[in-house]
Amino acid sequence: MKTKIWSCLVFHKLLYLKRMDDCIFCKIVKKEVPTKYLYESKNLIVIPDINPAADVHILIIPKEHISTFVDIKKEHKDLILEMVEVAQKFIKEKGVEKKYKMIFNGGSFQLVPHLHWHLVGGDFRKEAV
Ligand code: AMP
Ligand code: ZN
Numbered sequence: 001m002k003t004k005i006w007s008c009l010v011f012h013k014l015l016y017l018k019r020m021d022d023c024i025f026c027k028i029v030k031k032e033v034p035t036k037y038l039y040e041s042k043n044l045i046v047i048p049d050i051n052p053a054a055d056v057h058i059l060i061i062p063k064e065h066i067s068t069f070v071d072i073k074k075e076h077k078d079l080i081l082e083m084v085e086v087a088q089k090f091i092k093e094k095g096v097e098k099k100y101k102m103i104f105n106g107g108s109f110q111l112v113p114h115l116h117w118h119l120v121g122g123d124f125r126k127e128a129v
Pocket of ligand 2: 113
């Protein structure tokens, strides 16, 4: 029984590592894929969206591979507070206080399964984010 539980745990860990290996945002965090880093701290990065939907379109991405919004736990509270503060900073710096949206997608709306918040501001260039 114990062996079964262990092999199950190991299997899940391997699956998790495989997901991180395939994850474009984990690769960007590890600097394996080129991008412009607008901001970086111990816990998160901010990059421009590769396919901007508006005049301002940036992504706030935790370094930890949290898959999606519903996977956020109490232990992430400092990270989430930092994401909020960084979003506020960029809203002000980009001068979009009068016209912005924060968006996070989930389920089949989420194309990259690594938590990220979109900050879009100014005029939209296309419909959906
Ligand atoms: P979603 O997962 O649906 O919230 O959207 C993922 C977003 O990531 C899309 O807006 C993509 O344009 C963006 N994206 C995908 N790959 C990259 C990349 N290498 N650098 C910057 N943005 C990206
Ligand atoms: Zn990831």
